Amino acid sequence: MVDQHSTLRAQRRTETQRKIQAHAVRLFTERGYDNTTVTDVAEAAGVSPMTVYRHFPTKEDMVLVDQHGRLVAERIVASSAAQPLVRRIGNALIDSAATLTGASQGDDLTAGKRFLLARLRLMISTPALRAKHLDNHYALQQAIVDALGNDAADPDAAFHAQVAASACLAALHTALVRWAEDDGRTELADVIAKALAAAFGEDTVKPATGIASSESRGRAGR
Template structure:
């Protein structure tokens, strides 16, 4: 029973986060990031400002927090260690993008619009662009940890860091193009195209 209670708590927490973030992104898009306060977001979501801060410690987190790192790490951990590093990372990035835009059984179009709105806010808001760099490093670390586990050999870690950075740079270029194209191109395919342009057609 304790496990069941823990699962229910986690589900409720995840749903509360989803609702708060959805209202935040909507308000930031409609009113502007700087013109919208955390109190505004709390009122729209029907919760207290303290509840917002419990789930999102900073205002920037309302836009930037996502499940991407976890999804990518899981896919890398499940991939064959015999594959080249760039192929393992690239496959995980493409696969996680397909999952994030696929809707998990919900409305794929709504998911895509939400991701597009978040991405546009990241690109257009100076405070978010600066914070986004922290997220980039966190995603790189998640990738390296998933690739190498507890590896401590400096050369092994360095090679994983370089491969992760190169793949993330290609993905970032694809994300910007996706936003400019208003999501008309499939995101996973666009990331695959960017990776192929950087590393060759057989990379994913």
């Protein structure tokens, strides 16, 4: 009945999870997603296939797990309701990305960043992973709309929030692709800010880190 009654138990659990995920991403990258069976991953991780399914509901979730969504929703509710919708959502995405990639020091990629890049590349190139990832963004969109706390009575405002959230997440996804293509050399938060500025205009999104969007030019219509 108690949730926290095991520290060692939880440690081992997250440890095996991490191990399975690491081997999965490695094997998927090496031989391809479709050419790698769940049994292969299980053997590489030293567990039985059933254990894999106990930790990850589907094969795709071995790559796609990220609790990044909750972070975004929290920043949304913490933002000022006086700001325009796109700015509230956009800034939440930018700040969350900055937190996610961590304080990047210098040029060399940290291990977490490199792992994130590997996952991103798999998500982009593999149709099944890409589809499910986009669907996860769709679920995140619903969470954002809920977090915005729009009037349930006004259907027009709700539609407005849906459109703004979906458009912002689309820009986010494009920024992620761009960032992966650059091998993570640029700052992710800056790329996101640049994408948002390109879609909605520079005045709609504030700079994130200070040098953000300093190079973006022009509105959505060229």
